[in-house]
Amino acid sequence: MKPASTKPLLRVLVVDDSEVVRMGLRALLGAEKSLTIIAEAHNVASAVEAATRHQPDVVLLDIRLPDGTGFDACRQILQRSPATRVLVLTSVADEDVVDNAIRAGSHGYLLKEVHGRALVQAIHDVAEGKSILDPAITARVLALMRSTAPATKNTLAMLSPQERRVLALIAEGKTNKEAAQEMTLTEKTVKNYLSNIFDKLHVSRRSEAAALFAKDQGGH
DSSP: OOOOOOOOOEEEEEEOSOHHHHHHHHHHHHTOTTEEEEEEESSHHHHHHHHHHHOOSEEEEOSEETTEEHHHHHHHHHHHOTTOEEEEEESOOOHHHHHHHHHTTOSEEEETTOOHHHHHHHHHHHHTTOOEEOHHHHHHHHHHGGGGHHHHHHHHHTSOHHHHHHHHHHHTTOOHHHHHHHHTOOHHHHHHHHHHHHHHHTOOSHHHHHHHHHHHHHTO
């Protein structure tokens, strides 16, 4: 009988300038058997260095850092470690900050008030390719998208029925693989649809496309 295969532990890098916060996250996540903290960092420079050296699956990243911003760290980390996923964990709930985080390439945005179980689940979801947005700031992101509202309806009207269905599934947080299974398509076909969607909506991130879709749905 073959031994049961075990999933490799999710490797997490914690970036926060507060030692107290890092200790708290270490205590919380250290109790989880499905993931491990491989390194910690307290500023942009050490975060980029640690991410480059350890190639973590997920980076838990604060926005306020002493030698720059989490946006700087996010861009540099993804440039050097494109397979790494970045989950912003901050106390800042400002719509401009959320927008900057999305544009910097982050894959999720959570407030530090999040419950421990929800944080662990978010780390797993982000690692699996989903985009995570704290419910408390979803309304702010949608408000941010209102500046594009006049063009939104016409822009989304440019999408084919299949493209709209792909976008709807992505907005639900599904991965390319999950969307492909639901639509009985290959994952490559879904990727091609997404590429076309990004071009038509003039966005570069799944989270931006999902926010536009959510804004459009909210108007119905």
